[in-house]
Amino acid sequence: MRKFVSGNLNYSSWSIRALLMARHVGLDAEEEIVPLDFPDTTGKLAAISPTRKVPLLIWDDETVWDSLAIIEWLAERYEGVWPDDAKARARARAISAEMHSGFPALRRACPMDIRSRHPAPDLTDDLKSDIARIDRIWADTRAEFGEGGPFLFGDWCAADAVYAPVVTRFISYDLPRSGVAETYMDAVMAHPLVTALAAQAETEPWWIRYTADGRSSGFIPSGNS
Known part of the structure:
Protein backbone atom coordinates (compact mmCIF):
# COMPACT_ATOMS: atom_id res chain seq x y z
CA MET A 1 0.00 0.00 0.00
CA ARG A 2 1.20 3.48 -0.89
CA LYS A 3 -1.05 6.17 0.51
CA PHE A 4 -0.87 9.78 1.69
CA VAL A 5 -3.53 10.52 4.31
CA SER A 6 -4.50 14.11 5.07
CA GLY A 7 -7.20 16.09 6.76
CA ASN A 8 -9.51 18.52 4.97
CA LEU A 9 -7.31 20.53 2.63
CA ASN A 10 -9.16 23.71 3.58
CA TYR A 11 -8.31 23.37 7.27
CA SER A 12 -5.39 21.00 7.82
CA SER A 13 -2.30 23.16 7.54
CA TRP A 14 0.00 20.32 8.59
CA SER A 15 -1.38 18.07 5.87
CA ILE A 16 -0.90 20.73 3.23
CA ARG A 17 2.77 21.26 4.02
CA ALA A 18 3.75 17.67 3.34
CA LEU A 19 1.21 17.15 0.56
CA LEU A 20 2.53 20.07 -1.47
CA MET A 21 5.99 18.53 -1.44
CA ALA A 22 4.70 15.05 -2.20
CA ARG A 23 2.99 16.49 -5.25
CA HIS A 24 6.05 18.57 -6.09
CA VAL A 25 8.25 15.49 -6.43
CA GLY A 26 5.52 13.48 -8.15
CA LEU A 27 5.10 10.90 -5.38
CA ASP A 28 3.06 8.02 -6.74
CA ALA A 29 0.74 7.46 -3.80
CA GLU A 30 -3.02 7.34 -3.40
CA GLU A 31 -4.35 10.42 -1.62
CA GLU A 32 -7.01 9.96 1.05
CA ILE A 33 -8.77 12.63 3.11
CA VAL A 34 -10.07 11.93 6.61
CA PRO A 35 -12.30 14.92 7.48
CA LEU A 36 -11.39 16.51 10.80
CA ASP A 37 -13.62 16.93 13.86
CA PHE A 38 -16.27 14.37 12.96
CA PRO A 39 -17.40 11.73 15.48
CA ASP A 40 -15.59 8.97 13.60
CA THR A 41 -12.39 10.93 12.83
CA THR A 42 -10.35 9.65 15.77
CA GLY A 43 -11.45 6.07 15.17
CA LYS A 44 -10.51 6.18 11.49
CA LEU A 45 -7.10 7.64 12.27
CA ALA A 46 -6.48 5.27 15.18
CA ALA A 47 -6.76 2.36 12.76
CA ILE A 48 -3.86 3.62 10.64
CA SER A 49 -1.85 6.27 12.54
CA PRO A 50 0.11 5.78 15.77
CA THR A 51 -0.56 9.42 16.68
CA ARG A 52 -4.18 9.50 15.49
CA LYS A 53 -3.23 12.60 13.54
CA VAL A 54 -2.55 13.66 9.96
CA PRO A 55 -0.59 13.83 7.75
CA LEU A 56 0.45 10.23 7.42
CA LEU A 57 2.45 8.51 4.68
CA ILE A 58 2.08 4.76 4.27
CA TRP A 59 4.70 3.42 1.88
CA ASP A 60 4.85 -0.36 1.58
CA ASP A 61 6.10 -1.46 5.02
CA GLU A 62 6.96 2.08 6.17
CA THR A 63 4.68 4.42 8.10
CA VAL A 64 5.82 8.04 8.41
CA TRP A 65 3.93 10.70 10.38
CA ASP A 66 4.51 14.41 11.05
CA SER A 67 4.79 16.89 8.20
CA LEU A 68 8.52 17.60 8.56
CA ALA A 69 9.34 13.91 8.91
CA ILE A 70 7.48 13.21 5.67
CA ILE A 71 9.30 16.07 3.95
CA GLU A 72 12.66 14.66 5.09
CA TRP A 73 11.59 11.21 3.89
CA LEU A 74 10.94 12.75 0.49
CA ALA A 75 14.29 14.59 0.57
CA GLU A 76 16.13 11.28 1.00
CA ARG A 77 14.55 9.97 -2.20
CA TYR A 78 13.96 12.94 -4.49
CA GLU A 79 15.80 16.04 -5.64
CA GLY A 80 14.38 19.53 -5.31
CA VAL A 81 12.96 19.24 -1.79
CA TRP A 82 15.55 21.48 -0.09
CA PRO A 83 17.93 23.99 -1.72
CA ASP A 84 21.09 22.53 -3.22
CA ASP A 85 23.44 25.01 -1.54
CA ALA A 196 -4.68 23.48 -7.55
CA LEU A 197 -4.84 22.82 -3.82
CA ALA A 198 -6.86 25.99 -3.16
CA ALA A 199 -9.31 24.92 -5.86
CA GLN A 200 -9.72 21.56 -4.17
CA ALA A 201 -10.24 23.24 -0.80
CA GLU A 202 -12.94 25.44 -2.33
CA THR A 203 -15.01 22.43 -3.40
CA GLU A 204 -14.66 20.26 -0.29
CA PRO A 205 -18.05 19.34 1.19
CA TRP A 206 -16.98 19.69 4.84
CA TRP A 207 -16.85 22.72 7.09
CA ILE A 208 -15.41 23.53 10.51
CA ARG A 209 -16.57 26.51 12.55
CA TYR A 210 -14.36 27.97 15.23
CA THR A 211 -15.95 29.67 18.22
CA ALA A 212 -14.85 30.76 21.66
CA ASP A 213 -16.49 27.62 23.05
CA GLY A 214 -14.78 25.18 20.71
CA ARG A 215 -15.14 23.79 17.19
CA SER A 216 -18.05 22.29 15.29
CA SER A 217 -18.09 20.52 11.95
CA GLY A 218 -20.51 19.38 9.29
CA PHE A 219 -21.25 19.09 5.62
CA ILE A 220 -21.91 21.94 3.20
CA PRO A 221 -25.42 21.45 1.78
CA SER A 222 -25.45 20.45 -1.89
CA GLY A 223 -25.45 23.48 -4.16
CA ASN A 224 -23.92 25.86 -1.61
CA SER A 225 -20.36 27.11 -1.55
Whole structure:
Protein backbone atom coordinates (compact mmCIF):
# COMPACT_ATOMS: atom_id res chain seq x y z
CA MET A 1 0.00 0.00 0.00
CA ARG A 2 1.20 3.48 -0.89
CA LYS A 3 -1.05 6.17 0.51
CA PHE A 4 -0.87 9.78 1.69
CA VAL A 5 -3.53 10.52 4.31
CA SER A 6 -4.50 14.11 5.07
CA GLY A 7 -7.20 16.09 6.76
CA ASN A 8 -9.51 18.52 4.97
CA LEU A 9 -7.31 20.53 2.63
CA ASN A 10 -9.16 23.71 3.58
CA TYR A 11 -8.31 23.37 7.27
CA SER A 12 -5.39 21.00 7.82
CA SER A 13 -2.30 23.16 7.54
CA TRP A 14 0.00 20.32 8.59
CA SER A 15 -1.38 18.07 5.87
CA ILE A 16 -0.90 20.73 3.23
CA ARG A 17 2.77 21.26 4.02
CA ALA A 18 3.75 17.67 3.34
CA LEU A 19 1.21 17.15 0.56
CA LEU A 20 2.53 20.07 -1.47
CA MET A 21 5.99 18.53 -1.44
CA ALA A 22 4.70 15.05 -2.20
CA ARG A 23 2.99 16.49 -5.25
CA HIS A 24 6.05 18.57 -6.09
CA VAL A 25 8.25 15.49 -6.43
CA GLY A 26 5.52 13.48 -8.15
CA LEU A 27 5.10 10.90 -5.38
CA ASP A 28 3.06 8.02 -6.74
CA ALA A 29 0.74 7.46 -3.80
CA GLU A 30 -3.02 7.34 -3.40
CA GLU A 31 -4.35 10.42 -1.62
CA GLU A 32 -7.01 9.96 1.05
CA ILE A 33 -8.77 12.63 3.11
CA VAL A 34 -10.07 11.93 6.61
CA PRO A 35 -12.30 14.92 7.48
CA LEU A 36 -11.39 16.51 10.80
CA ASP A 37 -13.62 16.93 13.86
CA PHE A 38 -16.27 14.37 12.96
CA PRO A 39 -17.40 11.73 15.48
CA ASP A 40 -15.59 8.97 13.60
CA THR A 41 -12.39 10.93 12.83
CA THR A 42 -10.35 9.65 15.77
CA GLY A 43 -11.45 6.07 15.17
CA LYS A 44 -10.51 6.18 11.49
CA LEU A 45 -7.10 7.64 12.27
CA ALA A 46 -6.48 5.27 15.18
CA ALA A 47 -6.76 2.36 12.76
CA ILE A 48 -3.86 3.62 10.64
CA SER A 49 -1.85 6.27 12.54
CA PRO A 50 0.11 5.78 15.77
CA THR A 51 -0.56 9.42 16.68
CA ARG A 52 -4.18 9.50 15.49
CA LYS A 53 -3.23 12.60 13.54
CA VAL A 54 -2.55 13.66 9.96
CA PRO A 55 -0.59 13.83 7.75
CA LEU A 56 0.45 10.23 7.42
CA LEU A 57 2.45 8.51 4.68
CA ILE A 58 2.08 4.76 4.27
CA TRP A 59 4.70 3.42 1.88
CA ASP A 60 4.85 -0.36 1.58
CA ASP A 61 6.10 -1.46 5.02
CA GLU A 62 6.96 2.08 6.17
CA THR A 63 4.68 4.42 8.10
CA VAL A 64 5.82 8.04 8.41
CA TRP A 65 3.93 10.70 10.38
CA ASP A 66 4.51 14.41 11.05
CA SER A 67 4.79 16.89 8.20
CA LEU A 68 8.52 17.60 8.56
CA ALA A 69 9.34 13.91 8.91
CA ILE A 70 7.48 13.21 5.67
CA ILE A 71 9.30 16.07 3.95
CA GLU A 72 12.66 14.66 5.09
CA TRP A 73 11.59 11.21 3.89
CA LEU A 74 10.94 12.75 0.49
CA ALA A 75 14.29 14.59 0.57
CA GLU A 76 16.13 11.28 1.00
CA ARG A 77 14.55 9.97 -2.20
CA TYR A 78 13.96 12.94 -4.49
CA GLU A 79 15.80 16.04 -5.64
CA GLY A 80 14.38 19.53 -5.31
CA VAL A 81 12.96 19.24 -1.79
CA TRP A 82 15.55 21.48 -0.09
CA PRO A 83 17.93 23.99 -1.72
CA ASP A 84 21.09 22.53 -3.22
CA ASP A 85 23.44 25.01 -1.54
CA ALA A 86 24.45 23.85 1.96
CA LYS A 87 24.07 27.27 3.62
CA ALA A 88 20.69 27.84 2.02
CA ARG A 89 19.62 24.32 2.91
CA ALA A 90 20.52 24.87 6.57
CA ARG A 91 18.54 28.12 6.65
CA ALA A 92 15.57 26.49 4.94
CA ARG A 93 15.50 23.76 7.55
CA ALA A 94 15.88 26.28 10.38
CA ILE A 95 12.99 28.50 9.33
CA SER A 96 10.84 25.44 8.61
CA ALA A 97 11.52 24.05 12.08
CA GLU A 98 10.71 27.48 13.55
CA MET A 99 7.34 27.39 11.81
CA HIS A 100 6.78 23.81 12.91
CA SER A 101 7.22 24.58 16.61
CA GLY A 102 6.39 28.26 16.90
CA PHE A 103 3.90 31.07 16.34
CA PRO A 104 1.23 29.91 18.79
CA ALA A 105 -0.58 33.26 18.83
CA LEU A 106 -1.07 33.14 15.06
CA ARG A 107 -2.37 29.58 15.23
CA ARG A 108 -4.88 30.45 17.96
CA ALA A 109 -6.14 33.72 16.49
CA CYS A 110 -6.21 32.69 12.82
CA PRO A 111 -7.34 29.08 12.31
CA MET A 112 -6.66 27.71 8.86
CA ASP A 113 -9.49 28.43 6.38
CA ILE A 114 -8.30 28.90 2.81
CA ARG A 115 -11.61 29.50 1.08
CA SER A 116 -13.10 31.99 3.56
CA ARG A 117 -12.44 35.57 4.55
CA HIS A 118 -12.70 36.59 8.19
CA PRO A 119 -12.51 39.87 10.10
CA ALA A 120 -9.03 40.75 11.27
CA PRO A 121 -8.43 39.39 14.78
CA ASP A 122 -7.53 41.48 17.80
CA LEU A 123 -3.87 42.31 17.27
CA THR A 124 -2.53 41.39 20.67
CA ASP A 125 1.13 41.92 21.45
CA ASP A 126 1.79 38.20 21.01
CA LEU A 127 0.04 38.10 17.64
CA LYS A 128 1.83 41.23 16.43
CA SER A 129 5.12 39.63 17.45
CA ASP A 130 4.35 36.47 15.46
CA ILE A 131 3.30 38.49 12.41
CA ALA A 132 6.42 40.67 12.56
CA ARG A 133 8.71 37.65 12.91
CA ILE A 134 7.16 35.88 9.94
CA ASP A 135 7.39 39.03 7.81
CA ARG A 136 11.06 39.36 8.82
CA ILE A 137 11.78 35.72 7.94
CA TRP A 138 10.32 36.20 4.49
CA ALA A 139 12.11 39.50 3.89
CA ASP A 140 15.52 38.38 5.19
CA THR A 141 15.43 35.05 3.39
CA ARG A 142 14.41 36.61 0.10
CA ALA A 143 17.17 39.24 0.44
CA GLU A 144 19.90 36.70 1.19
CA PHE A 145 18.86 33.66 -0.81
CA GLY A 146 16.03 34.63 -3.16
CA GLU A 147 17.97 35.65 -6.23
CA GLY A 148 16.88 33.69 -9.27
CA GLY A 149 13.22 33.22 -8.48
CA PRO A 150 10.19 34.57 -6.59
CA PHE A 151 10.32 32.15 -3.66
CA LEU A 152 12.25 32.17 -0.41
CA PHE A 153 15.29 30.48 -1.93
CA GLY A 154 14.63 31.44 -5.54
CA ASP A 155 13.14 28.13 -6.67
CA TRP A 156 10.21 26.51 -4.89
CA CYS A 157 11.31 24.24 -2.04
CA ALA A 158 10.05 22.71 1.19
CA ALA A 159 10.35 25.99 3.08
CA ASP A 160 7.77 27.53 0.76
CA ALA A 161 5.46 24.56 1.31
CA VAL A 162 5.85 24.94 5.07
CA TYR A 163 4.92 28.63 4.91
CA ALA A 164 2.16 28.28 2.30
CA PRO A 165 -0.57 27.77 4.95
CA VAL A 166 0.74 30.89 6.71
CA VAL A 167 0.36 32.82 3.47
CA THR A 168 -3.27 31.73 3.27
CA ARG A 169 -3.83 32.82 6.88
CA PHE A 170 -2.44 36.28 6.13
CA ILE A 171 -4.96 36.50 3.27
CA SER A 172 -7.95 34.98 5.09
CA TYR A 173 -7.60 37.37 8.04
CA ASP A 174 -6.10 40.32 6.14
CA LEU A 175 -3.08 40.49 8.45
CA PRO A 176 -0.67 43.43 8.11
CA ARG A 177 2.41 42.80 6.00
CA SER A 178 5.22 44.58 4.22
CA GLY A 179 5.47 45.06 0.47
CA VAL A 180 8.15 42.36 0.30
CA ALA A 181 5.85 39.94 2.08
CA GLU A 182 2.94 40.84 -0.21
CA THR A 183 5.05 40.12 -3.29
CA TYR A 184 6.15 36.78 -1.87
CA MET A 185 2.57 35.87 -0.95
CA ASP A 186 1.43 36.63 -4.50
CA ALA A 187 4.10 34.27 -5.84
CA VAL A 188 3.06 31.47 -3.48
CA MET A 189 -0.62 31.79 -4.33
CA ALA A 190 0.19 31.78 -8.06
CA HIS A 191 2.25 28.58 -7.87
CA PRO A 192 0.41 25.82 -9.77
CA LEU A 193 0.55 23.44 -6.81
CA VAL A 194 -1.02 26.00 -4.48
CA THR A 195 -3.57 27.09 -7.06
CA ALA A 196 -4.68 23.48 -7.55
CA LEU A 197 -4.84 22.82 -3.82
CA ALA A 198 -6.86 25.99 -3.16
CA ALA A 199 -9.31 24.92 -5.86
CA GLN A 200 -9.72 21.56 -4.17
CA ALA A 201 -10.24 23.24 -0.80
CA GLU A 202 -12.94 25.44 -2.33
CA THR A 203 -15.01 22.43 -3.40
CA GLU A 204 -14.66 20.26 -0.29
CA PRO A 205 -18.05 19.34 1.19
CA TRP A 206 -16.98 19.69 4.84
CA TRP A 207 -16.85 22.72 7.09
CA ILE A 208 -15.41 23.53 10.51
CA ARG A 209 -16.57 26.51 12.55
CA TYR A 210 -14.36 27.97 15.23
CA THR A 211 -15.95 29.67 18.22
CA ALA A 212 -14.85 30.76 21.66
CA ASP A 213 -16.49 27.62 23.05
CA GLY A 214 -14.78 25.18 20.71
CA ARG A 215 -15.14 23.79 17.19
CA SER A 216 -18.05 22.29 15.29
CA SER A 217 -18.09 20.52 11.95
CA GLY A 218 -20.51 19.38 9.29
CA PHE A 219 -21.25 19.09 5.62
CA ILE A 220 -21.91 21.94 3.20
CA PRO A 221 -25.42 21.45 1.78
CA SER A 222 -25.45 20.45 -1.89
CA GLY A 223 -25.45 23.48 -4.16
CA ASN A 224 -23.92 25.86 -1.61
CA SER A 225 -20.36 27.11 -1.55
